[in-house]
Amino acid sequence: MAGKETETNISNEEDLERKHFMRILAAFMYYKTYASSRVDHAHASFKSIPQHHQDLLPDFIPHLKQIKHCIDHNFIIIQLMLDSTRDMFENSSVITNGESAGAKAVVKMDMDKVLTTLKQFFRDWSSDGKEERDGCYKPIIDEIKQLYPKGKCKPDEVDVLVPGAGLGRLAFEIASNGYRCQGNEFSLFMLIASHFILNKSTETNMFTLYPWIHAFSNNKSSANQIRPIHFPDINPMLLSPDAHFSMVAGDFLEVYTDEDLWDCVATSYFIDTAKNILAYIEKIYRILKPGGHWVNLGPLLYHFENMPNEDSIEISYDVLQRVILDMGFKILKENPCVRSTYIQDPESMMRYSYECVFFVCQKPASPHERAQEQL
Known part of the structure; x- marks a missing residue:
């Protein structure tokens, strides 16, 4: 009985560790969407102001496009980081080239x-x-x-x-x-x-x-x-x-x-x-x-x-x-x-x-x- 109890405890601990690892991966993989949403909000806010005010800020939209380019680059670095975990964790098979299936559940604290x-x-x-x-x-x-x-x-x-x-x-x-x-x-x-x-x-x-x-x-x-x-x-x-x-x-x-x-x-x-x-x-x-x-x-x-x-x-x-x-x-x-x-x-x-x-x-x-x- 004690042996089965120990095996169950180990199994539960491994399951918790895997879920925690998955949560961290989800946060990293959600970065591009999360960061881009802030840029999209800035773009929408700009479009909401009067046209004569928009005309006074000719570089505003081009600057947002540059930020989007930087986000894309940062995400490439993040993908390289996650790829490097393949020789760091046994459960690295959860890494994907797209966004994690758990991305919708990512909390702001993890994104911070x-x-x-x-x-x-x-x-x-x-x-x-x-x-x-x-x-x-x-x-x-x-x-x-x-x-x-x-x-x-x-x-x-x-x-x-x-x-x-x-x-x-x-x-x-x-x-x-x-x-x-x-x-x-x-x-x-x-x-x-x-x-x-x-x-x-x-x-x-x-x-x-x-x-x-x-x-x-x-x-x-x-x-x-x-x-x-x-x-x-x-x-x-x-x-x-x-x-x-x-x-x-x-x-x-x-x-x-x-x-x-x-x-x-x-x-x-x-x-x-x-x-x-x-x-x-x-x-x-x-x-x-x-x-x-x-x-x-x-x-x-x-x-x-x-x-x-x-x-x-x-x-x-x-x-x-x-x-x-x-x-x-x-x-x-x-x-x-x-x-x-x-x-x-x-x-x-x-x-x-x-x-x-x-x-x-x-x-x-x-x-x-x-x-x-x-x-």
């Missing part, structure tokens, strides 16, 4: 994630995104170099974990500096995109994408809306064959169960993705080796806040700081005023920026040291 994924190429793998990357990733990489300098340790013996790795650039850069680095990502949107960029790129700037065409407001010029980015700005294939770099799919809390395993955990714009941020802190503490370090940079934009049917614990930074100390960490370094952006169009008339907190924590090297810290 598709558009966000396209903009992630700007952030992680284009020369245009270097300024944004440097604001978020460089402090973390520089800190790891200081904590584990090549003159005092062997980088290829230092194990670094990057949960919430996105499209993998931060983990890739850490591995490029000689450290053993593993990226972890839960989102299938990000995993499909990262697999494409890391495994299908064979030269610099071989792909073109138009990430800003979906924004019809705050454009300084029509040309800015349709300007392209080129990626990757470096060839991932040129990573040294001796480098230790990997990407692992799955929920951070479920995947990493071995304690005292990692020398360093590096988190960028990650900890606020938790439903329960305390569980993240506890997990990081447990998986770090005694004396290991946690390097973090990011805001506290809790992703599950006000989301229907989802539990979410939101705490302020001063409370978070106390919890970090109560869990047993020592805070070695802290800067609560690091300004950075996240997938923001540098040419837009409106840009959101975050005043992020950057901190470095250390797990005590021994139980005795922790006991001393608690006194």
Whole structure:
């Protein structure tokens, strides 16, 4: 009986995973229709205004046609991404050349994630995104170099974990500096995109994408809306064959169960993705080796806040700081005023920026040291 029950549970889990995969594919495959509908709406709105007003905007319709061309090109990139999943998932036979049968059921939240994924190429793998990357990733990489300098340790013996790795650039850069680095990502949107960029790129700037065409407001010029980015700005294939770099799919809390395993955990714009941020802190503490370090940079934009049917614990930074100390960490370094952006169009008339907190924590090297810290 127990054996049949286990088989049933496994079957149910596989069915859920397949349905989830199908849902993500449907969202990607619906992109062209979804993006084009916004252009069609703009076209209809233009035709609804008086003719003498239309005459004042002779370039309006030609510009919409250019946006449609950019959408077509973006969809070609999406199809290439989905084709690359054939060696990533066993159930890749669900990929079709047309739109998924489940497209009608695609929800707006999933389409927002598709558009966000396209903009992630700007952030992680284009020369245009270097300024944004440097604001978020460089402090973390520089800190790891200081904590584990090549003159005092062997980088290829230092194990670094990057949960919430996105499209993998931060983990890739850490591995490029000689450290053993593993990226972890839960989102299938990000995993499909990262697999494409890391495994299908064979030269610099071989792909073109138009990430800003979906924004019809705050454009300084029509040309800015349709300007392209080129990626990757470096060839991932040129990573040294001796480098230790990997990407692992799955929920951070479920995947990493071995304690005292990692020398360093590096988190960028990650900890606020938790439903329960305390569980993240506890997990990081447990998986770090005694004396290991946690390097973090990011805001506290809790992703599950006000989301229907989802539990979410939101705490302020001063409370978070106390919890970090109560869990047993020592805070070695802290800067609560690091300004950075996240997938923001540098040419837009409106840009959101975050005043992020950057901190470095250390797990005590021994139980005795922790006991001393608690006194």
